[in-house]
Amino acid sequence: MGFETSNFEIRSSEDTARESTSEQEVGVEIVERERRKAAFEIKDLEEKITFLERAKKEISETAPLVPEALSQDHAPKDIDLYNLSKEERLRRREMITNRYKEALDKIPPIGKLLETDEKGLLVEQEIVPDNLVFIRADDYIPEINEKGELKILSAYDATDGKVWRLTNHFTLNHRVASNIGGSWENKSYQFIIPGEKIVETNGLPENLYSIDTFWAKSVELPQGTVIIYEHGKKPAIPEGREKDFILIERDKDVNDKELTSLVLERMNYSEIQGEAWSALPQYKEFDKGARSFAEKEHLRSGPHVYSWSDAFEEVGFAKSVLLYDHGLRNMLSLYREDYKEYARMPKELKEKAWQTIFESFTPEPRDYSKLRVERIELGGDPDNFTDEVISQNLKEAKVRTAKFLSDVLWGLYDEGKHQIPREDQTVMLKMVPKEAWQYQIDSMKEKIGTFEGCRDLEEMKGVFNKYFETPYKEITGKEINRAELTF
Amino acid sequence: MPNILKTCYRSIKALILSKDDREVALRALAEVGFTKPVQAILLAYLDRELVATREKLDMLKSKALALRSEKKY
Incomplete structure (x- = not known):
């Protein structure tokens, strides 16, 4: 201490001056x-x-170039069609009818119109294949197999089993509307198939519903199918069967919805309009009729998005559950890139952006878009969807998520207790390829650990053992190794 | 800037830069959904950014001025 003091005391004025200079510097x-x-x-x-x-x-x-950009020689978007005045729509319809007169005249009126009242509204009636026309919009070309059949392949068949999606989807009596799954505008191919013929060739579908009818297999195109193809993308037709199909080349300035509507008129089928989840309210009798026919034939009738099979296309069991839980299924890939930028935008601009972006790309009611925005705001940061975060979220979400999960399992495999039709379960079993079961079981085993601490864990174990065991045996013909399934 | 806006802006740039290939650029514009409302958003976004950037610049300039006077002492 003394040294320090003396050290301080011996500081000269010169030192202080130097220090001050250095401080200044x-x-x-x-x-x-x-x-x-x-x-x-x-x-x-x-x-x-x-x-x-x-x-x-x-x-x-x-x-000034914007309207020009939208009126160039490519088809107008659905949203633009909706914005046209009635007169403009009729003018376009007439123009398209004249342009495609030759092709349209070849179409025989084989359909049967739906019954309507004096106001033109559908009345309660039975919907049967005779008055149904099945429509498929697709970017993939149909394939000819060795038997000379022209087929729309399921994703499973088209990828030699790499993609576990067996279902092959159609809409009834209207071209599919863009929905939460994305845009369906102006696809390369539209297949317009008479109901009676498609059922004759492929049997009844697994699910019969206006906006989403599907078979769980590749579907053969029957005689009488009208194929609208985009300019330059003509599909090959099996040799000697040229007369079985009517091909129409769609010019790029025509929206496929417009042309499909004209084809339906020529085929003598009634056209309805659909939205994301069902036919529009004014066509509710259509879904009612279809449901009644489906019940009689023991088919399923409802939107596919609620059915469990979608989960198999997603990134995994738990991830699907979580995405469903946040109302975010299908949103992940669409908005991943935009999200970070979006998060930094000021609130009022966010609202504008969402509205405009949704209105530009999907013809949906504004409220619905808003609901989606709210949901994405709630839990939508796509960065959260890593396996680690999901496991963590599942743990934190505890009862809610576990309950949801068990609801799904109960719903699908319970026989009547929760009033889920047996048909759903049968469709389910048909739709899931054998390999998927093992994968699903393995993945369940991995994820189930994350439910430790959930209130209804015991119940879940029971559900899993009971309801996976039976379908596993039905599908694979083998017993599940119970030892491996002990939690 | 959200990606949709960036894409629009890139397409606009392409349109302006490639006068020879006007058709391609116009198509790109329509394909990315460059509609009037999107254009309005882009402009609103740029306006907002401009105001914020100018404010920031003014602040920085006063700070720089203060620093310069500080040096004199």
């Missing part, structure tokens, strides 16, 4: 550094302003 240096930093930042900001001003000018100048 340091101070100047700091100021200088700050100044340089500010100069750089100013330069950056000035450049940014120049860029923003230029971008603004360029975008403003593009204003």
